[in-house]
Amino acid sequence: MQRYFVEKEQVEANKVRILGEDARHISRVMRGRPGDKIIVCDGADLVVLAELETVEQSEVIADIIEEIAEKSEARFRVSIAQSLPKGDKLETVIQKCTEIGAHEFIPFLSERTVVQYDAKKEEKRLQRWSKIAKEAAEQSHRSRIPNVSQPLTYKQLLKRFGDYDLILFCYEKENGLQLRDAVRPFAQSHTEAGANILLIIGPEGGFSEREALEAEAAGAAITGLGKRILRAETAGMTALSCILYESGEMGGNQ
Incomplete structure (x- = not known):
């Protein structure tokens, strides 16, 4: 219907x-x-x-x-902070991650962001991103439309860490901590709905070591996504699916 x-x-x-x-x-x-x-x-x-x-x-x-009493929203509110990728890749991220269950999207600029940010053009892109989120929410029978925020600088993103219960910084040079290892104990200790998780995904060239150190110092868990290097538009979908699985959304441990 x-x-x-x-x-x-x-x-x-x-x-x-x-x-x-x-x-x-x-x-x-x-x-x-x-x-x-x-x-x-x-x-x-x-x-x-x-x-x-x-x-x-x-x-x-x-x-x-x-x-209608629906339970289509995820137990954890997962916000995806995605460093602006090239072309229309962010549209794919928003569409697919809305279908999977993302709560919010936060585009941001990092050291290796390739696209040139233009505030005037971004206003039109923001309207398009919001429309894509709405259509994907309708298609996937969501009860809520994920918000798409104005693009932030990296420093602005760091200042928002205090709004979240768990911050996951996906980095290929993680020191042995995989995403599952950070999410599983969190999911087991947060049995009620409503916890806020921030998932941070880098651009095509990945994050710099400085950015990773700053994120860790601000409270983020530096985590990996397995043995293979994922594309910028693939990493968020993969990580979000893992988080929701571990929280019991897809038959995981809860």
């Missing part, structure tokens, strides 16, 4: 208003008719089954039939 995200103010009493591109999608692409049913989420806690009442290209009104 098709799923749509709306703002909280679009849900009033027993009705929901769907506007903009989503209204056009229902009316023109899905050819929705009164009586058709859809699932609507407010991006927070509300998920409802709704029946279309009126369908227009600019606005769709639907009657709320019932609330």
